[in-house]
Amino acid sequence: MEDARRHYLDQIRRDGVTLTPALAAAFAAVPREVFVPDGFHRGDGRRVLPADPEFLPTVYSNDVLVTKLNEGRPCSSSSQPSLMAIMLDALDVRPGARVLEIGAGTGYNAALLATLGATVTTVDVQADVADRARSALARAGIDGVRVSTADGYTTGSDDRYDRIIVTVGVAGVSPHWLDRLEPDGLIVAPVEHAGTHPVLAVRTGADGPAAAVVCPAGFMSAAGPLTARHRGSHPPPATLGDMTETAPARWDPALDALAYRDLWFAAGAWHRRVTHAAVPSRDQSYLALLDDSGSAGAAMLPDGSVLSSGPDAERYTAVAVALAGRWWSLGRPPMRAWRAVMTLDGDPAAPIWVPRAWHLTRRP
Ligand SMILES: C[S@@+](CC[C@H](N)C(=O)[O-])C[C@H]1O[C@@H](n2cnc3c(N)ncnc32)[C@H](O)[C@@H]1O
Structure with a gap:
């Protein structure tokens, strides 16, 4: 088991994540298997x-461990450990801190x-999920966690x-969280942007x-407002x-995965029609601008070529090319260089603070 845990820390660090001594000790100490007592679903459904x-x-x-499906789609999981590590590091948790987590899931985080x-x-919004998290925390002998x-x-x-x-994808930040946050407090949340959920630090x-961008991420979406x-x-x-x-x-060579996400973020900050789309006979999804039908438009591939369809194909191709040119001419700003003020929007009966007016800073 010690070998497995050592290998685990190496796996988390392999994505370029730096583990502080406290985080490394926490990942080494908490038995993740106790939080998935009924097993999990692999990406291929097994x-x-x-x-x-x-x-x-x-x-x-x-790996992400999917622990519950609803009509074949994941609705609860233990998130990817390297992403948990980045988010916990950004949260800057000190001993004695009072922390609220939205999305108990397995209870591992x-x-x-x-x-x-x-x-x-x-x-957690799902009672059975919250019950299982409570039991797992008790079995692992973890004190100091209340599950509701x-x-x-x-x-x-x-x-x-x-x-x-x-720890679940949201479109914005609840005003109730801000009401309960100490004045120098911090919220770390994956907030929807251009079809993905980059993690934001909100003060x-x-x-x-x-808001400031912490890292790219993809999360399952939250229920409710x-x-x-x-x-x-x-x-x-x-x-x-x-x-x-x-x-x-x-571009030859094509943009690597990180640079492509940087382009994606920038394109989304500049244009509201940017999201992601699956393209026939290709096995991943791409940065895309969709027209009003939601099923046609233009997709930009990591080499900068554009595939398009529908009546506005030419117009969306020109927009995609212009967005890529703008990002390139600004020196390929990374995701972490973006900041936004936030505005209250969403359901008028249950509003949320959403990013508005993204702007670049020189100090990522
Ligand atoms: C990715 S899992 C959380 C992972 C968890 N932190 C862990 O360590 O295992 C997301 C969880 O968010 C929960 N969720 C979805 N919408 C929610 C909401 N509106 N309020 C609270 N929890 C929600 C889901 O039921 C799911 O269990």
């Missing part, structure tokens, strides 16, 4: 049970927070917190909350029909 030989090696790898010395309240069943929009508690971490200031559509929403991810190449490749 169920892995604790008795299977691949159970422990997968638990101690850098709450256990890591408690091991870092925090007192944790974790909330509630929609995280309201939090279901009147306590005050130093830190709030959101309150004299002019209201403001936390994912309400708003004036700045991008089109939902789509599958595009037959497409033809309407602009040639511009």
Whole structure:
């Protein structure tokens, strides 16, 4: 088991994540297998049970462990460990901190927070998920975590917190979180942007909350008002029909995965029609501008070539090329260089603070 845990830390670091000594100690100490007692689902849909030989090696790898499906789609999981590490590092948790987590899931992230010395309240909208997290935390002998069943929009508690971490994709930040956050507090949350959920660090200031980008991420979406559509929403991810190449490749070699995400973020900050779309006979999704039909438009590939379809193919091709040119001419700004002020929007009966007016800073 010691070898498995050592290998686990190496796997987490392999993506370029630097683990502080406290984080490395927490990942080494908390037994992740205790939080998935009924096994998990692999990406190919296969169920892995604790008795299977691949159970422990997968638990101690850098993989997401999907623990619950709803109509075949994941609705609860233990997130990717390297992403948890980046988010916990950004949260800057000190011993004694009071932390609210939205999305208890398996309870594993709450256990890591408690091991870092925090007192944790974790909330899940699914009662059976919250019950299982509570049992797992007890079995693992973790103290200092309270698990509640509630929609995280309201939090279901009147306590005050130093830190709030959101482990499910949201469209914005609940005003109830800000009401319960200490003045120098911090929220770390994956907030929808151009079809993905980059993780944002949100702080309150004299002019209201403001956001800075922490890292790229993809999360399952939250239930309820936390994912309400708003004036700045991008089109939902789509599958595009037959497409033809309407602009040639511009980069050789093609952008690597990180630079492509940087371009994606910038394109989304500049244009509200940017999202992601699956393209026929290709096995990943791409940065795309969708027209009003939601199923046609232009997709930009990592080499800068553009495939397009539909009546506005030419116009969207020109927009995609212009966005790529703008990003390139600014020196390929990384995601972390972006900041936004936030505005109250969403469902008028349950509003959320959403990013507005993204701008670049010189100090990522
Ligand atoms: C990716 S999992 C969380 C992972 C978890 N932190 C862990 O360590 O295992 C996302 C969880 O968010 C929960 N969720 C979805 N919408 C929610 C909402 N509005 N309020 C609270 N929890 C929500 C889901 O039920 C799911 O269990």
